[in-house]
Amino acid sequence: MPVTVRFAPSPTGNIHIGNARTALFNWLFAMKNNGNFVQRFDDTDLARSRQEYADAILYDLHWLGIFQDATEYQSRRFDRYEDAVDRLKRDGLLYACYETPEELDLRRKVRRTRGLPPVYGREALQLTHAQISEYEADGRKPHWRFMLPNFRNDPMEPERTEVEWSDLVRGDETIDLASLSDPILIREDGTFLYTLPSVVDDIDMSITHVIRGDDHVTNTGVQIALFRALGAEPPAFGHHNLLTTATGEALSKRTGALSIASLRESGLEPMTIASLAVLTGTSENVVAASTMTELAKLFDIGAASKSAAKFDPEDLNALNRDMLRQxxxxxxxxxxxxxxxxxxxxxxxxxxxxxxxxxxxxxxxxxxxxxxGPLEPVNLSAEDADYVRAAFDALPPTPWNGDTFKIWVDGLKEKTGRKGKMLYEPLRLAITGLPSGPELADLLPLLGPAGMQARRP
Incomplete structure (x- = not known):
């Protein structure tokens, strides 16, 4: 089976450089393994998802150099999720719960006072038909939980049950399912939460490797259990460290912080963003890779650190300068x-x-x-103006090349006794109007004698 990865954002806003890190990890992993890249939009939240955001995400990815082999929308696959729900219900693995958020919060507090982990106690399994009828008569709608396989015979007596996997980034990982609440897969209004559609899609789309942020590590234990409940072998998992600001601040689509769109509009190069997004927080030096092929050579998914990948946005500017220089x-x-x-x-x-x-x-x-010529009038002291006029009179004969400037200033140094800043700065100001910039040795042949004389003070 060919390596197949996916990038699955919710189209509820513009993606930022942290999202791009996940997309790039998947893209480069697929590149290195001659695999496929699936662009999937987790748009089951119909109220907040927008096609314009999906289109913008695709534009941002293409601008970065990421091109999908397939595009999928979860909103077009509800029938597949319903099939999975039916299967889980038939197998007794999906059960209805009627607690309100306030009641659940109170139960968590009670469990804490008793020294117990604040997980759901499966009280809904003990509801009588009369209690269920009463709840429904009161207008309560159930939410549905997936029963984790963390018990032997009695679900009311969970025991330590380890789910293990070899993480592509973090090495051996273990999650104890007894330490977790049975996850809610379906809300009271009948809409799906992230977990079920994601697993069903990964099965149907033959995803072989799930590469995502390390904030999903605990989710992975649950999802592995759900894969197996649906009769599928789980894919390989890799959880990379998250990209944060230098102060450890998380990035958010809602705030628009460091969005790809805003970085593009600021004039940054796509490979600048890609290089920093991939190499920050790894054992590789953060350098400006000029192409995706070059970046793929530097990319090693196992080289990501387990700690947060902190960066200063100013690093983008420094890297961009390096990118342009090359x-x-x-x-x-x-x-x-x-x-x-x-x-x-x-x-x-x-x-x-x-x-x-x-x-x-x-x-x-x-x-x-x-x-x-200079953008603004050049103001030289009378002494410097005399020096520049004499210097222009002493320009070497044509043709000019890369050696002309050195010949010129060597003569000026000997003739005037000037050196260092006094020798160079008045010439630069007269020629460019600015105190710094490209090497004058490179500009002189571009200007030629006519261009130089037009700058004569």
Whole structure:
């Protein structure tokens, strides 16, 4: 059976860089194993799910370089979930409960005072027909719980029952089912919670590996039991550490924090986001991988730490600068062309300025400076203005190349006695209008004699 993974967000908002980490872990795992990637939308919450969010999620994933082999919507599969419900009811593994949230909370508090774990005590199994009839006459609707296999003969006497698996990230994991409440699979209004549709889908879609955040570790013990109750062998599981801010703050779709859409709009490169999302919180150094193929070579699912993957959003800016510094002209050409950066000078211009860009769009500013001069009038002291005029008079003869600038400033140093900042800064200000930027040795051939004389103070 081919390796098949899935990314299954709820389309209730825009995905953020933490969600992208899970998507990328799945995508790269599939790449490395010649497998399939299923994009599944967990949209059983019909009130909050929106098609526009699903479309936006697909757009974000494609922009990052993730492309699905299949797209599935849980909202189109309710008949399959009903089939599973019928099976579980026939097998006596799904039972109706009538407690209100307030009653359940009170029971948890009572159990704590008795030194017992605050789990559901299966009181609903002891309801009489008369009590059930009374609840229903009062208008109560049942929610339905899956009976965990954590007892021998009497479900009212649970005992330690270990579910074990070898986690792709965390190694050997064990969950004691006796420490958990029977999970609610169906709400009072008849809608499904996450657990049942997810397991049914994983079975039907032949998912071989479930790779997700480590906040699902406990869920996995329950889901393994549910897989087996439905007559299926569980897939392999891997639980990676979650991406958080440097202060440990969790990311949320609701707040829009660090959404892929906002990061894209800020001008960050997709591979910048992908590189940081994948490599942060692993034993690998966080470097700027230029392609998914390169990132796949760095990716090792077992290299993720068990502690949270903390990062500073400023790391994205630093990594983006590294990304642009390494970007070839071939990779930048089409986007530069869209900005009007064309012609024979486009490539040497890119090679000259790429090391000084925070965003690729910053190239337009430097193109404007190279083609038209400083953005603002240059204010030099009278002494510096005299020095620059004399320097422009002493420009070497053409043709100019990468060595011209050194020849020029070596002569100026000998003639004027200036050195360091006094030698270079007035020239840079006159040429670019800015105190820092690309190497003047690279800009000089682009400007040529006419461009230089146009900057003469």
């Amino acid at each position: 970007m070839s002209f071939a990779d930048a050409r089409d986007r530069l062309s869209a900005f009007g950066i064309l012609g024979d000078q486009a490539e040497p211009f890119w090679l000259a300025v790429r090391g000084n860009l925070d965003r690729l769009t910053d190239a337009t500013t430097w193109w404007r400076i190279v083609r038209q």
